[in-house]
Amino acid sequence: MFAYYLQLGLRSLRRNSVLTALMVLAIAVGIGAAMTTLTVMHLLSGDPLPGRSAHIFYPQVDATPAGYTGTPPHPMDMLDYRSAVDLWRAHHADRQALVADSPVKLQAPESKGPPRMLTMLSTTAGFFPMFKVPFQYGSAWTPADDEGRARVAVISSYLNNRLFGGADSVGHMLLLRNTAVRIVGVLAPWRPSPQFYDVRGGRYAQGNTASFYSRTEDVFTPFFSSLQINDGHFQQFSCWAMPKKPGHLVDSPCAWVGLWVQLDTPAKIHAYRRFIANYARHQKALGRFANTDTRMMSLMQWLAFNHVVPSNVKLQAWLAFAFLAICLFNTVGLLLAKFLRRAGEIGVRRALGASRGAVFSQCLTEAGLIGLVGGLGGLLLTLLGLWIVRHQDTPYADLVHLDLSMLVVTFVLALLVSLLAGTLPALRASRIAPALQLKTL
Amino acid sequence: MQIRPVLSALRKHRLATLLITLEIALACAVLCNACFMIAGRLSAMHVDSGVAQPSLGYIKLQGFDSATANDLNARVNSGLRKIPGVQSVSVVNTVPFGQSTANAGVSLEPSFKHNAGVVTFYTAGPGAAKALGLHLVAGRLPRPDEFGTINKYVPDAAQVLVTRALAAHLWPGENPLGKVFWGIGTHFRIIGVLDHLSQPDPAGFGPGQAQWSVFVPAMPGPQLAGSYLIRVHRPADLDRVMTQARAAIRKVAPNVVLDLDQSHTIGYLRHRYFRTDRAMTELLVGVIAALLGITALGIVGLASFWVAQRSKQIGIRRALGATRGDILRYFQTENFLIVTGGIVLGMVLAYGINLLLMRHYELPRLPFVYLPIGALVLWVLGQLAVLAPALRASDVPPVVATRSV
Numbered sequence: 001m002f003a004y005y006l007q008l009g010l011r012s013l014r015r016n017s018v019l020t021a022l023m024v025l026a027i028a029v030g031i032g033a034a035m036t037t038l039t040v041m042h043l044l045s046g047d048p049l050p051g052r053s054a055h056i057f058y059p060q061v062d063a064t065p066a067g068y069t070g071t072p073p074h075p076m077d078m079l080d081y082r083s084a085v086d087l088w089r090a091h092h093a094d095r096q097a098l099v100a101d102s103p104v105k106l107q108a109p110e111s112k113g114p115p116r117m118l119t120m121l122s123t124t125a126g127f128f129p130m131f132k133v134p135f136q137y138g139s140a141w142t143p144a145d146d147e148g149r150a151r152v153a154v155i156s157s158y159l160n161n162r163l164f165g166g167a168d169s170v171g172h173m174l175l176l177r178n179t180a181v182r183i184v185g186v187l188a189p190w191r192p193s194p195q196f197y198d199v200r201g202g203r204y205a206q207g208n209t210a211s212f213y214s215r216t217e218d219v220f221t222p223f224f225s226s227l228q229i230n231d232g233h234f235q236q237f238s239c240w241a242m243p244k245k246p247g248h249l250v251d252s253p254c255a256w257v258g259l260w261v262q263l264d265t266p267a268k269i270h271a272y273r274r275f276i277a278n279y280a281r282h283q284k285a286l287g288r289f290a291n292t293d294t295r296m297m298s299l300m301q302w303l304a305f306n307h308v309v310p311s312n313v314k315l316q317a318w319l320a321f322a323f324l325a326i327c328l329f330n331t332v333g334l335l336l337a338k339f340l341r342r343a344g345e346i347g348v349r350r351a352l353g354a355s356r357g358a359v360f361s362q363c364l365t366e367a368g369l370i371g372l373v374g375g376l377g378g379l380l381l382t383l384l385g386l387w388i389v390r391h392q393d394t395p396y397a398d399l400v401h402l403d404l405s406m407l408v409v410t411f412v413l414a415l416l417v418s419l420l421a422g423t424l425p426a427l428r429a430s431r432i433a434p435a436l437q438l439k440t441l
Numbered sequence: 442m443q444i445r446p447v448l449s450a451l452r453k454h455r456l457a458t459l460l461i462t463l464e465i466a467l468a469c470a471v472l473c474n475a476c477f478m479i480a481g482r483l484s485a486m487h488v489d490s491g492v493a494q495p496s497l498g499y500i501k502l503q504g505f506d507s508a509t510a511n512d513l514n515a516r517v518n519s520g521l522r523k524i525p526g527v528q529s530v531s532v533v534n535t536v537p538f539g540q541s542t543a544n545a546g547v548s549l550e551p552s553f554k555h556n557a558g559v560v561t562f563y564t565a566g567p568g569a570a571k572a573l574g575l576h577l578v579a580g581r582l583p584r585p586d587e588f589g590t591i592n593k594y595v596p597d598a599a600q601v602l603v604t605r606a607l608a609a610h611l612w613p614g615e616n617p618l619g620k621v622f623w624g625i626g627t628h629f630r631i632i633g634v635l636d637h638l639s640q641p642d643p644a645g646f647g648p649g650q651a652q653w654s655v656f657v658p659a660m661p662g663p664q665l666a667g668s669y670l671i672r673v674h675r676p677a678d679l680d681r682v683m684t685q686a687r688a689a690i691r692k693v694a695p696n697v698v699l700d701l702d703q704s705h706t707i708g709y710l711r712h713r714y715f716r717t718d719r720a721m722t723e724l725l726v727g728v729i730a731a732l733l734g735i736t737a738l739g740i741v742g743l744a745s746f747w748v749a750q751r752s753k754q755i756g757i758r759r760a761l762g763a764t765r766g767d768i769l770r771y772f773q774t775e776n777f778l779i780v781t782g783g784i785v786l787g788m789v790l791a792y793g794i795n796l797l798l799m800r801h802y803e804l805p806r807l808p809f810v811y812l813p814i815g816a817l818v819l820w821v822l823g824q825l826a827v828l829a830p831a832l833r834a835s836d837v838p839p840v841v842a843t844r845s846v
Binding site (some may be wrong): 105241338394 | 470594644700729742798
């Protein structure tokens with residue numbers, strides 16, 4: 001029976017080819033727009049550490065110095081040096097890492113290239129195992145290197161390709177500003193989306209958060225070593241008072257260090273919350289802090305708190321779905337017109353014994369056929385839309401692709417949209433009274 | 442034209458009428474909000490930077506130490522001045538649409554009990570105010586002896602210029618000249634008011650804050666180095682001068698890193714700064730066009746169907762003496778009523794969407810003026826879309842009434 005309906009549907013669609021083309025086009029354009037924006041949303045709002053993000057936390061304390069007024073009593077997005085190092089040294093978490101960014105001049109003595117400016121991530125050994133950072137050559141530095149202020153570095157695969165043509169560069173030397181450091185590890189290509197461990201200040205970004213999706217840093221060095229290597233070039237997130245020497249932020253009244261911790265069990269999470277609360281109370285008692293507010297969000301909470309998905313992307317998704325809704329109304333209207341125009345034909349079929357259900361399913365088959373063709377067109381338009389996004393000058397352009405799940409969603413959405421659009425007209429068509437139609441024939 | 446018969450005919454097609462009304466309502470809501478967003482982006486893109494953009498280029502250097510800063514400044518200055526066509530070279534910490542480097546909160550009292558807002562501090566050496574082409578509306582430019590030495594970020598107790606917008610924010614209705622404000626661990630006295638000088642990142646702050654800039658005269662030195670403003674005699678020379686300037690830097694300062702991302706003409710920096718706004722505007726225009734197209738198609742499709750369905754009734758009306766104009770006006774009135782219903786619903790929806798956007802995207806309230814514009818566009822669209830089917834209806838001959846089908 002279905003094959004017969006399919007045949008009937010095809011014949012009917014061929015009869016009003018212009019109207020059919022318009023309906024297919026409307027569905028294709030609507031699906032294309034909706035799926036392009038949905039795919040970008042899907043890629044940008046994903047979990048950067050699937051399966052592990054629930055165990056990763058970002059502890060914060062309000063380090064406003066005692067006697068300072070003028071800011072609300074909430075933790076800043078980053079920690080001051082002393083609090084960060086105190087919490088890190090306590091080693092109360094399963095893993096912990098400090099993070100701070102700074103621009104650094106880099107020269108590779110062997111490659112003879114001109115010096116270049118790169119962003120350096122100052123971090124601690126726990127960073128690599130905590131975030132499961134993949135290594136191509138060598139390995140991370142050891143906790144002993146952190147304390148020993150070793151002159152070592154890990155470089156990104158991108159930098160390794162640029163400097164050493166992708167060869168194993170472990171053991172080679174780099175010149176960071178004026179200090180020679182030895183490469184101990186080279187990362188395999190690693191592209192977390194977003195670059196979650198550097199996310200902060202998103203609520204002040206006015207929705208322009210595309211930069212959260214840029215590539216990772218190219219050089220990773222032990223935190224305490226880098227403080228010496230790149231002294232004078234660190235940048236504060238914010239300061240309560242001006243640091244004594246610009247760029248030298250150790251023991252300055254500035255927030256500029258991030259602390260990430262891994263807590264594997266609910267008990268440990270609870271204990272860590274208590275630990276930082278106690279720390280803040282203790283610091284207030286010592287006269288260092290003005291307040292005792294603390295906050296500890298999980299990775300995904302922190303990303304949501306910072307509104308990581310750029311507001312332009314969200315706005316585009318809204319627009320696309322409003323557009324799809326208009327296409328849907330349009331298709332319903334046109335299908336209704338099409339089915340009711342055939343009232344005579346339907347009346348004859350009903351008089352010859354076709355049940356309401358039969359007429360209904362025949363009409364719905366026709367609508368589904370339109371949806372299928374429209375979905376195919378929508379898929380092509382989605383690919384075109386994603387190609388356009390990929391060629392835009394945005395930090396996340398290289399992340400954009402259509403994965404299998406989105407491919408399936410495209411077809412499901414197209415079919416759903418056209419069946420939804422077809423239901424109402426099909427119901428109306430199946431309720432046509434045969435006698436009335438036969439009389440006018 | 443009587444409206445009653447049109448209405449009672451529509452009552453017979455409730456479902457189709459409802460659908461097309463909803464489609465028009467949604468189109469109206471999206472149209473109003475999209476137009477409003479386009480207007481917002483366009484006005485952001487037309488921010489007055491306050492500088493003589495066509496004649497200005499920017500060179501940014503990195504990777505040097507403050508100990509060598511004075512030497513670097515001297516070498517770059519003499520190196521760039523040798524390029525033919527260069528009118529002046531001055532040291533500035535940043536330029537409009539460059540990197541946002543010095544933002545800080547300011548206050549009208551030293552205790553900082555009340556934070557008056559976050560502003561941008563342009564620190565600039567001698568000659569920069571003239572090179573930028575700043576337009577003074579009150580007061581005076583700094584004298585040569587007012588360029589202080591920078592200890593950390595700005596000279597202590599500097600004599601500064603502020604923009605009109607910032608002065609109006611800090612001292613509404615008062616003469617700002619001679620007024621004092623506090624920030625970055627020191628205080629500033631105002632000697633002049635600028636017409637315009639946008640922040641480097643004019644859209645990066647709240648609405649109305651694009652011009653919150655302070656121009657601080659300062660001597661180039663360890664904390665003001667490696668960032669140069671080039672002014673050329675003739676704008677036509679600018680691209681050539683910038684190419685030569687980039688080459689000259691490699692010669693006079695081979696050990697520093699030229700920031701290729703930032704070292705461009707101000708015109709280019711501005712163009713690049715607004716690229717996402719431009720892309721978004723184009724997208725919105727495209728959406729509006731597609732939206733109107735789809736809506737028009739819907740109207741044409743439904744109207745054609747109704748015309749075909751009612752051809753017998755049309756024939757009867759014609760036989761009873763209705764003119765072609767009567768039939769034409771019937772369908773036009775019908776369309777007008779449907780579109781009007783859609784618009785009324787659409788306006789409510791437009792405000793609803795706007796409230797949603799206001800909550801999530803910090804968009805301002807939709808001004809009332811967009812509603813009549815949206816209504817007018819849809820009325821015109823509706824009349825144009827229905828014209829072809831309505832003309833076809835008016836062509837139905839009276840003889841149709843006598844046929845049995």
